Amino acid sequence: MIRIHDLSKEYKTKKGSIVGVNRVNLTINKGEIFGIVGYSGAGKSSLLRCINLLERPTSGQIEVNGKNLTELKGEELRKARLKMGMIFQHFYLISQKTVGENIAFALKAAKTPKEKVTPRVLELLEMVGLTDKKDVFPAQLSGGQKQRVGIARALANNPSVLLCDEATSALDPNTTLSILRLLKKINRELNITIVLITHEMNVVKEICDRLAVMQDGRVLEEGRVYDIFSNPKEELTKEFISSVVSFEVPQTILNQVTGRIVKVLFRGSVAGEGVISDTVQQFDVRGNFLHGAIEYIQEMPLGLFLMEIQGHPDNITRAITYMEGRGAQVEVMRNGH
Amino acid sequence: MGIDIQHVIEMWPDILKAFGQTMYMIGISLTVAILIGLPLGIVLFITDKGLFLENRFVKTTLGVVVNLVRSIPFIILLVALIPLTKLLAGSTIGPAAASVSLSVAAIPFFARIVETSLREIDKGVIEAAVAVGATPWMIIKDVLLPEAKSSIVQGVTLTIISLVAYSAMAGVVGGGGIGDLAIRFGYYRYDNTIMIVTVVILIVLVQIIQQLGDWTSKAIDKR
Numbered sequence: 015m016i017r018i019h020d021l022s023k024e025y026k027t028k029k030g031s032i033v034g035v036n037r038v039n040l041t042i043n044k045g046e047i048f049g050i051v052g053y054s055g056a057g058k059s060s061l062l063r064c065i066n067l068l069e070r071p072t073s074g075q076i077e078v079n080g081k082n083l084t085e086l087k088g089e090e091l092r093k094a095r096l097k098m099g100m101i102f103q104h105f106y107l108i109s110q111k112t113v114g115e116n117i118a119f120a121l122k123a124a125k126t127p128k129e130k131v132t133p134r135v136l137e138l139l140e141m142v143g144l145t146d147k148k149d150v151f152p153a154q155l156s157g158g159q160k161q162r163v164g165i166a167r168a169l170a171n172n173p174s175v176l177l178c179d180e181a182t183s184a185l186d187p188n189t190t191l192s193i194l195r196l197l198k199k200i201n202r203e204l205n206i207t208i209v210l211i212t213h214e215m216n217v218v219k220e221i222c223d224r225l226a227v228m229q230d231g232r233v234l235e236e237g238r239v240y241d242i243f244s245n246p247k248e249e250l251t252k253e254f255i256s257s258v259v260s261f262e263v264p265q266t267i268l269n270q271v272t273g274r275i276v277k278v279l280f281r282g283s284v285a286g287e288g289v290i291s292d293t294v295q296q297f298d299v300r301g302n303f304l305h306g307a308i309e310y311i312q313e314m315p316l317g318l319f320l321m322e323i324q325g326h327p328d329n330i331t332r333a334i335t336y337m338e339g340r341g342a343q344v345e346v347m348r349n350g351h
Numbered sequence: 352m353g354i355d356i357q358h359v360i361e362m363w364p365d366i367l368k369a370f371g372q373t374m375y376m377i378g379i380s381l382t383v384a385i386l387i388g389l390p391l392g393i394v395l396f397i398t399d400k401g402l403f404l405e406n407r408f409v410k411t412t413l414g415v416v417v418n419l420v421r422s423i424p425f426i427i428l429l430v431a432l433i434p435l436t437k438l439l440a441g442s443t444i445g446p447a448a449a450s451v452s453l454s455v456a457a458i459p460f461f462a463r464i465v466e467t468s469l470r471e472i473d474k475g476v477i478e479a480a481v482a483v484g485a486t487p488w489m490i491i492k493d494v495l496l497p498e499a500k501s502s503i504v505q506g507v508t509l510t511i512i513s514l515v516a517y518s519a520m521a522g523v524v525g526g527g528g529i530g531d532l533a534i535r536f537g538y539y540r541y542d543n544t545i546m547i548v549t550v551v552i553l554i555v556l557v558q559i560i561q562q563l564g565d566w567t568s569k570a571i572d573k574r
Binding site: 093095107177 | 484500
C-alpha cells in the first residue's frame with residue numbers, strides 16, 4: 015500500500031519557486047492499478063517521481079508498505095528502491111549493454127548471487143516474451159520490445175510496486191495495447207501494485223482500477239474508474255473522458271432534429287436498449303438514436319445513448335421518469351422546438 | 352627548398368631517436384592523464400547539480416583547480432614545474448622530465464573531456480539506474496563508462512594529438528622528440544630538409560592516430 019500524505023514539491027527557479035505538486039493526499043491499495051491523469055505540467059510526473067524519491071518532496075510524506083520513505087537516505091533509500099520498479103516513456107536502457115546485461119544490472123544491484131543471475135534473467139525474459147533477445151543490443155529492438163526489457167528490469171528484484179512514467183506514450187496503439195495487457199498480467203499474477211501516469215484516457219480505461227485527475231499540482235477528482243467514467247464531476251475529467259467516449263453530433267444533424275434531446279446513461283448490468291424499447295412502447299413517444307455506444311470499463315458495461323424523443327410533453331416527462339426508475343440516468347440536453 | 356636525401360640518411364638515427372622520445376613522452380603522459388584524469392572527470396560529473404553524488408564543495412574546488420592548471424600556458428608550466436620535475440624524475444632535463452609537465456597539463460585537459468563525454472549520456476539512463484537501486488559505483492562502472500566509452504575514446508585521440516603538439520615544446524627542458532628536432536634544426540638552423548621530414552612525420556603520425564581513434568570509437572559503439 016502506498017500512502018501519500020500532504021505531499022508538496024516546489025521547484026526553485028530564477029523567477030521564484032514553482033509549485034509542481036500541491037498538498038496531495040492519496041492512498042493506493044495493495045494490488046491495484048492506479049492511474050494518474052492530467053495534461054503535461056499538471057504535476058503527475060513530479061508526483062510519481064516523488065514516490066521513489068527520484069525527486070525529494072518539499073514537504074509531506076510517502077509511505078510504502080508501512081515504511082516512511084521520506085525519512086530514508088543513502089543506502090537505506092537505495093535498498094527501498096530495490097523493491098520499487100520503474101519504467102519510463104523513453105525506456106532508458108543502457109545502450110552499450112545487451113538485453114540480458116541490462117536486466118542483470120538490476121539483479122546485481124540487489125547483490126543476487128552470480129549463479130542465480132542468468133536463470134533469473136531467462137525467467138524474466140520469458141515473462142515479457144523476449145526469450146530470443148537476450149544477447150541483442152537495445153538499438154536492434156522495436157519500441158515495444160524495449161519497453162518489455164524495461165519491464166523485465168523493473169521486475170527483476172520482485173518489487174511490490176511498479177511505477178510507470180508515461181510508459182506507453184511513445185508507442186503505437188497496437189503496441190500500447192500489448193504492453194498494457196502485459197502490465198495487467200503482471201498485476202494479476204504477481205500481485206504488484208501499479209501506479210501509472212498518462213495523458214491517454216484509453217490507457218486508464220483499459221487497465222486501471224482507480225484513477226486520480228490532476229491539474230495545477232492538485233488532485234481534482236479521484237475514484238473508481240467506472241464511477242468516474244459514468245459520473246464525472248469536474249469539467250477537466252469530462253474533457254478527458256470525451257477523448258474515449260465521445261458523443262459529438264454534427265451541428266447540421268442537430269439542426270434537423272426537432273424533438274427533445276436526452277442523454278441516457280446505463281450503468282452496470284442494465285441492458286440499455288431493452289429499457290428504451292419498453293419506454294417507447296409504453297408511453298406513446300418516438301425515439302431516434304443520434305448516437306450510442308456501450309463501453310466496457312473494468313469488464314462492466316457502460317451504455318450511453320443520445321436520443322431524440324418526440325411526442326406529447328407529458329408523455330416525454332413520464333417516459334423519462336420511467337427510465338430513471340429502471341436505473342438509467344437521464345439528462346435533458348435540449349428541449350424540443 | 353629541396354630535400355637533401357643524403358642529409359636525411361645522415362640524420363636518420365637522430366630522427367629515429369627523436370621519434371622514440373616523442374612516443375616515450377606521449378606514452379607516459381597519456382597513461383598518467385588517463386589514470387588520474389578519468390577518475391577526476393567522473394568526479395567532476397557525478398558531483399554536479401542533480402546527479403547522484405551531488406556535492407557543490409567538491410565540484411567547485413576541483414573545477415577551480417582544473418581551470419587553474421588549464422589556464423597556464425604550457426611553456427610557463429614547463430618551467431614552473433621544475434621543482435616538481437626534479438622530485439619526480441630526478442632530473443630537470445630529458446624526456447622523463449618533460450613527461451612530468453606534459454602529464455600535469457594533460458590531466459585536467461583529459462578530465463574535462465571525460466566530463467563532457469559523460470554529459471552526453473541521456474540523464475534518464477542514469478536516473479533509471481538510480482531507480483533500480485544501483486550503487487554509485489555500479490552506475491559509474493556499468494552505466495557511465497560503457498555509455499560514454501565511444502566518446503571517451505575520441506577524447507583520448509584528441510588528447511594524444513594535443514600531446515604531440517605540446518611535446519614539441521619539450522625542447523625547452525631538453526625533452527627532445529620530433530617537434531623539438533623540427534624547431535632546433537628546421538627553424539633555428541634553416542635546415543629545410545629536416546623541417547620537411549619532421550613535419551611530414553608529424554602529419555602522418557596525427558593522421559594515423561586520428562584514423563585509429565575514429566575506427567576504435569565506431570567499432571565499440573553498440574548504438
